[in-house]
Amino acid sequence: MEFLRPATWREALEAKAAHPDATPIAGGTDVMVEINFDHRRPDVLLDLTRIPELTTWSQDGDVLRIGAGLPYTRLIEELGDRVPGLAIASRTVGSPQIRNRGTLGGNLGSASPAGDGHPPLLASDAQIEVESVRGTRLIPVAEFFTGVKRNALAADELISAVHIAPATGPQQFSKVGTRNAMVIAVCTFAIALHPEQQRVGTGLGSAAPTPRRALEAEEFLSAELDWAGRRPLEDSVARRFGELVAQASSPIDDVRGTADYRRHALAVMARRTLSWAWHEHCSGRQECA
Ligand SMILES: Cc1cc2nc3c(=O)[nH]c(=O)nc-3n(C[C@H](O)[C@H](O)[C@H](O)COP(=O)(O)OP(=O)(O)OC[C@H]3O[C@@H](n4cnc5c(N)ncnc54)[C@H](O)[C@@H]3O)c2cc1C
Numbered sequence: 001m002e003f004l005r006p007a008t009w010r011e012a013l014e015a016k017a018a019h020p021d022a023t024p025i026a027g028g029t030d031v032m033v034e035i036n037f038d039h040r041r042p043d044v045l046l047d048l049t050r051i052p053e054l055t056t057w058s059q060d061g062d063v064l065r066i067g068a069g070l071p072y073t074r075l076i077e078e079l080g081d082r083v084p085g086l087a088i089a090s091r092t093v094g095s096p097q098i099r100n101r102g103t104l105g106g107n108l109g110s111a112s113p114a115g116d117g118h119p120p121l122l123a124s125d126a127q128i129e130v131e132s133v134r135g136t137r138l139i140p141v142a143e144f145f146t147g148v149k150r151n152a153l154a155a156d157e158l159i160s161a162v163h164i165a166p167a168t169g170p171q172q173f174s175k176v177g178t179r180n181a182m183v184i185a186v187c188t189f190a191i192a193l194h195p196e197q198q199r200v201g202t203g204l205g206s207a208a209p210t211p212r213r214a215l216e217a218e219e220f221l222s223a224e225l226d227w228a229g230r231r232p233l234e235d236s237v238a239r240r241f242g243e244l245v246a247q248a249s250s251p252i253d254d255v256r257g258t259a260d261y262r263r264h265a266l267a268v269m270a271r272r273t274l275s276w277a278w279h280e281h282c283s284g285r286q287e288c289a
Contacts, residue, residue, distance in 0.1 A: 026106045064083065068104065085123060090116070093116050105162075118211035123213075141162075202217060217241055
């Protein structure tokens with residue numbers, strides 16, 4: 001196995017162009033598991049851990065640019081107030097050791113339907129910045145996932161960063177697992193309220209071949225919420241929202257749960273996260289439940 005260790009981003013892009021089959025490795029928390037279990041035996045590993053700019057973040061106006069190699073621990077500590085939904089999801093990833101090594105770029109590279117970073121990115125309409133020696137492009141996150149563990153990267157491209165707007169309203173994330181921690185999700189749900197646009201964003205995980213939004217549920221709820229008056233949430237609205245979220249899924253039966261259970265859990269998570277988020281939106285206003 002050849003092991004390439006570029007010191008600069010330019011060298012990394014040139015290495016990927018010269019070796020399109022090379023497997024990038026960031027935290028290694030997915031790649032090394034696959035190698036250890038002999039599920040993957042790459043001829044070339046492209047180590048990205050020496051490239052400083054991959055582990056930085058910056059904000060320009062209303063765009064936060066998060067380097068693909070920023071570990072979850074730093075994302076939680078440094079960006080928890082700007083992207084709370086992503087931070088809540090990041091806190092549920094693995095254990096402290098996995099959160100110290102694992103990165104958002106690696107989560108996107110694996111493109112697992114159960115990746116916990118994906119639903120909050122969908123709820124906030126994030127864009128994935130990818131780059132090759134040919135240039136840079138931004139891919140809307142909803143177009144990034146192309147199938148089970150497949151993404152829209154070309155063979156010579158690497159993920160450089162995630163572009164996401166800092167929260168302008170409450171965000172929530174909920175995960176059902178077979179135990180409380182260190183668990184692959186049975187299913188997940190993320191919600192983001194965008195009050196200035198009077199719009200709701202959603203993201204479903206482990207509920208379809210790819211992470212996806214619940215578009216009909218978003219449209220329904222955006223029209224039903226009393227954004228300016230902040231009236232309490234009606235039970236019928238929360239229930240219908242949950243039903244529409246469940247309908248947007250196309251889950252399977254597997255070792256972690258049945259499709260029926262996943263649909264049920266999604267409806268419950270959608271109602272709960274909505275009530276938490278709406279309560280937060282209304283906080284300080286007595287009449288809001
Ligand atoms: C014990 C354990 C618990 C876990 N728990 C969770 C969990 O709760 N939730 C969850 O979502 N995941 C979990 N994971 C999976 C894993 O930790 C995450 O998917 C993590 O985000 C992967 O990041 P990484 O940097 O380690 O990726 P790596 O393993 O380095 O890479 C993962 C994939 O992304 C590609 N890649 C990495 N960086 C780039 C880049 N810049 N450009 C292009 N491709 C790239 C690699 O080639 C590979 O295909 C767990 C893993 C373990 C071992």
